[in-house]
Amino acid sequence: xxxxxxxxxxxxxxxxxxxxxxxxxxxxxxxxxxxxxxxxxxxxxxxxxxxxxxxxxxxxxxxxxxxxxxxxxxxxxxxxxxxxxxxxxxxxxxxxxxxxxxxxxxxxxxxx
Amino acid sequence: xxxxxxxxxxxxxxxxxxxxxxxxxxxxxxxxxxxxxxxxxxxxxxxxxxxxxxxxxxxxxxxxxxxxxxxxxxxxxxxxxxxxxxxxxxxxxxxxxxxxxxxxxxxxxxxxx
Numbered sequence: 001x002x003x004x005x006x007x008x009x010x011x012x013x014x015x016x017x018x019x020x021x022x023x024x025x026x027x028x029x030x031x032x033x034x035x036x037x038x039x040x041x042x043x044x045x046x047x048x049x050x051x052x053x054x055x056x057x058x059x060x061x062x063x064x065x066x067x068x069x070x071x072x073x074x075x076x077x078x079x080x081x082x083x084x085x086x087x088x089x090x091x092x093x094x095x096x097x098x099x100x101x102x103x104x105x106x107x108x109x110x111x112x
Numbered sequence: 113x114x115x116x117x118x119x120x121x122x123x124x125x126x127x128x129x130x131x132x133x134x135x136x137x138x139x140x141x142x143x144x145x146x147x148x149x150x151x152x153x154x155x156x157x158x159x160x161x162x163x164x165x166x167x168x169x170x171x172x173x174x175x176x177x178x179x180x181x182x183x184x185x186x187x188x189x190x191x192x193x194x195x196x197x198x199x200x201x202x203x204x205x206x207x208x209x210x211x212x213x214x215x216x217x218x219x220x221x222x223x224x225x
Contacts (some may be wrong), residue, residue: 035215040121042159042200042217043155058212090154095208099204100145101213103154 002026006104012083013111019049021076021107023091031094032067033058033101036087043090049074081082081111082112118201118216122212126224133219135201140181143204145213146169152195158199159186188204 002108007022009084025032032053034045045058063085065077075095078085088108118135125131135144143162149154159170161184168175169177174187186201188195201216 040217042116042118042215045212046217050213092154099143099160100157103156103157105152105154 004016004091004093004102004104006089008107008108009105010108011080011110013109015081015083015111018077018079019081019109020090021078021089021109023074023076024072025074025091025093025102026072027093027102027103028071029095030071030103032068033092033111034064034076035090035092036060037090037106038087045084046076046089078109083111085109086111088102114216116201116216121144121217124220124222124224125191127191127193127216129191131191131195131221132185132187133140133199133201134183135203135216136183137214138182141203141205141214141218142181142199144177145202146175146184146186146196147202148197149200149218155200158187159187162190186208188221191221193223193225200225 004025029066032047035049037043044060046064048064051056052071055066087105091104094101116135116137145160146158149155159175164181165179166177172189198218198220200218202213204213
């Protein structure tokens with residue numbers, strides 16, 4: 001099992017550019033999540049999904065979009081990158097009733 | 113929304129010392145979790161607590177779920193250099209169709225050999 005795989009690991013974007021952060025898991029988990037981590041601020045939930053075809057907003061969804069066409073994949077889309085989106089992004093997954101999430105190793109995004 | 117206050121923000125200790133950190137919440141949780149994040153990696157689950165008053169150990173780590181269900185602490189005994197990292201507490205409630213983790217802001221631990 002690879003667990004939760006995120007790509008790319010690093011990316012520099014110019015203001016206004018768009019990109020998709022990829023996340024895939026091979027554990028057949030129903031639930032998937034996207035968090036952003038800013039220094040000293042812990043992790044904040046952007047979007048989550050309880051299954052294929054179902055997504056919902058978290059605490060900080062503005063400027064992001066997600067889709068969940070399969071159980072395995074949960075991409076995060078930035079349409080118009082802004083400096084405020086400079087952060088480390090983590091994808092995570094678990095199953096309903098399972099305590100604790102499995103996290104990917106993160107994508108470090110810089111918007112200049 | 114629910115918030116977690118985690119303290120201390122950072123700690124600088126000597127190898128071999130014991131470490132204690134805690135988390136408090138304005139509301140109750142059904143589950144408390146403690147994660148560790150190594151530099152450049154995602155958080156990894158250390159200990160999960162499911163019942164008020166529960167005391168659980170994992171090697172040199174011990175964590176407790178507070179009686180009021182609004183707090184939890186993590187102790188690390190006899191620290192070693194590989195304990196360096198950021199430790200996060202997280203609270204979880206199961207409601208509706210999804211369990212959502214609320215994270216503390218983390219305690220950054222530095223260990224001097």
